[in-house]
Amino acid sequence: MSMSLYQFLLDKRDQIISASEERTVALAALRPNSTQLRSGLPIFFDQLVDVLKKQLSSVGTQDECEISDSAGAHGKELLRLGYTLTHVVHSYGAMCQAITEVASQTKATVTALEFHLLNRCLDIAIAGAVTEFESLRSLENKNREVVHLGAIAHELRNALNRARISFQMLSKGIVGLGGSTSKVLERSLDDMDVLINRSLSEVRLRVDSEINEEYFTIIEIVSQLVVTAEIEAGHRQQTITVEVDPEIGVITDRHLIIGAIGNLLQNALKFTKLKGNIWIVGKRVGDEIAIEVRDQCGGIPPSKIGGLFKPFVQQDTDRSGLGLGLLISKQAIEKCGGTLSVHNSANGCVFTAKLPAREAPSEPKPGPVV
Amino acid sequence: MPTLPAPNLPSKSIMVIDDNFDMLHLGRVVLEMEGFRVITASSGTQALDILSKIQEPNLVLLDMKMSDMSGHEFLKRLEIQAPTILDGMPVVFYSGMESVPDSRASGFIRKAGDIKSFIASVHGFIGRASPIEALSNLALE
Numbered sequence: 001m002s003m004s005l006y007q008f009l010l011d012k013r014d015q016i017i018s019a020s021e022e023r024t025v026a027l028a029a030l031r032p033n034s035t036q037l038r039s040g041l042p043i044f045f046d047q048l049v050d051v052l053k054k055q056l057s058s059v060g061t062q063d064e065c066e067i068s069d070s071a072g073a074h075g076k077e078l079l080r081l082g083y084t085l086t087h088v089v090h091s092y093g094a095m096c097q098a099i100t101e102v103a104s105q106t107k108a109t110v111t112a113l114e115f116h117l118l119n120r121c122l123d124i125a126i127a128g129a130v131t132e133f134e135s136l137r138s139l140e141n142k143n144r145e146v147v148h149l150g151a152i153a154h155e156l157r158n159a160l161n162r163a164r165i166s167f168q169m170l171s172k173g174i175v176g177l178g179g180s181t182s183k184v185l186e187r188s189l190d191d192m193d194v195l196i197n198r199s200l201s202e203v204r205l206r207v208d209s210e211i212n213e214e215y216f217t218i219i220e221i222v223s224q225l226v227v228t229a230e231i232e233a234g235h236r237q238q239t240i241t242v243e244v245d246p247e248i249g250v251i252t253d254r255h256l257i258i259g260a261i262g263n264l265l266q267n268a269l270k271f272t273k274l275k276g277n278i279w280i281v282g283k284r285v286g287d288e289i290a291i292e293v294r295d296q297c298g299g300i301p302p303s304k305i306g307g308l309f310k311p312f313v314q315q316d317t318d319r320s321g322l323g324l325g326l327l328i329s330k331q332a333i334e335k336c337g338g339t340l341s342v343h344n345s346a347n348g349c350v351f352t353a354k355l356p357a358r359e360a361p362s363e364p365k366p367g368p369v370v
Numbered sequence: 371m372p373t374l375p376a377p378n379l380p381s382k383s384i385m386v387i388d389d390n391f392d393m394l395h396l397g398r399v400v401l402e403m404e405g406f407r408v409i410t411a412s413s414g415t416q417a418l419d420i421l422s423k424i425q426e427p428n429l430v431l432l433d434m435k436m437s438d439m440s441g442h443e444f445l446k447r448l449e450i451q452a453p454t455i456l457d458g459m460p461v462v463f464y465s466g467m468e469s470v471p472d473s474r475a476s477g478f479i480r481k482a483g484d485i486k487s488f489i490a491s492v493h494g495f496i497g498r499a500s501p502i503e504a505l506s507n508l509a510l511e
Contacts, residue, residue: 168485
């Protein structure tokens with residue numbers, strides 16, 4: 001059948017657009033759709049038809065700009081609806097496949113020039129959509145970083161505020177030393193320490209390629225973390241139960257593991273109801289050490305579990321989750337050669353960090369007596 | 371020096387709402403030292419419950435961000451619970467933020483870590499000192 005690609009596209013418009021939509025819907029899975037998103041590919045299709053109609057040997061500058069601009073709007077909409085960069089590229093690929101599929105079914109022929117123009121239009125559209133998608137995503141990430149920095153500063157200021165008020169009360173003799181206000185001062189300084197350590201953990205995770213390996217037992221770090229956590233638990237009338245095999249240990253970066261488990265513990269305290277229970281369990285499972293932090297948060301809807309370790313995801317309105325705690329924990333554990341997972345239990349969540357088990361290095365043997 | 375409540379006058383009451391227990395403790399100590407009666411609530415939900423059962427306090431100091439609801443959410447729920455309560459009971463945000471968006475709150479005291487300016491601001495809002503006097507106290511800091 002001898003028919004120009006232009007005429008073929010004009011005749012088969014609905015069939016091709018419908019086939020493209022089918023493919024993009026399959027790619028989108030359960031992601032949301034919108035009127036604007038649905039109009040994206042038809043707009044491109046009509047632009048493509050326009051280009052072919054002109055029967056030029058290349059795509060004109062004005063057509064290029066128009067295709068790029070409308071593809072940019074399509075890319076922007078895909079980002080807004082939570083699609084990935086892969087979807088952006090595949091959505092145009094879907095249309096290309098639909099065109100070739102319908103052409104094959106109807107035995108239509110496509111000349112080399114038409115094929116060149118089709119590919120060029122696709123290139124322009126994909127480049128326009130990807131550029132806009134990436135540019136906006138980068139801006140969103142920057143904004144999130146700023147919000148995150150602001151949240152850390154806000155938390156630090158709150159702790160500093162409490163420390164300053166406590167210090168003034170103590171230094172002016174309004175309250176006596178060694179009482180509850182001294183404890184507030186101590187806790188405020190501890191809070192600042194936690195925030196600074198968490199920020200430094202983030203920095204280390206981003207810039208340090210090496211980890212400082214040393215042997216330590218799990219009970220060592222858990223005991224250290226529980227001392228601070230029990231103060232907060234006391235306020236919330238929560239109970240922390242430690243069930244850690246004192247013999248188990250690992251050879252890895254102590255500070256990264258303290259940061260990771262500390263974040264999990266803070267998370268458990270924050271989301272467990274008042275008077276609830278938190279458990280920290282450490283045990284050997286085959287060749288691995290499993291550290292479990294169990295809480296009574298009421299559980300996480302299955303649809304949200306997948307997003308739990310994504311940046312800036314907060315499952316509740318509690319402000320103290322700066323949106324990165326669980327992600328930092330996961331990255332830290334993985335950097336140490338382990339894994340971090342979460343599952344629902346009867347009335348809460350269980351976060352499980354697994355690390356390769358290691359024996360304590362043997363003591364150096366005494367030399368021969370001379 | 372701490373000031374004492376004026377003789378023969380019932381002391382005024384202030385409710386402090388904050389999900390940080392240490393902040394509640396400090397607020398209580400500082401405000402009681404000034405002669406106020408202090409009621410504390412560690413969540414928006416608890417504060418709504420208390421306000422439904424007691425006589426309205428003379429001032430409410432409200433944290434902007436709490437674990438169960440924001441300060442704005444609290445104000446909305448309070449107005450649903452008691453539609454005219456904000457006409458006679460000033461609610462002031464007490465927050466570490468630089469500023470707060472417009473709302474039905476009567477004002478904003480920044481958590482700046484200075485007891486004298488905090489007390490001066492509280493007096494300003496509660497009306498024991500005129501706003502001008504409170505501002506002059508602030509200017510002396």
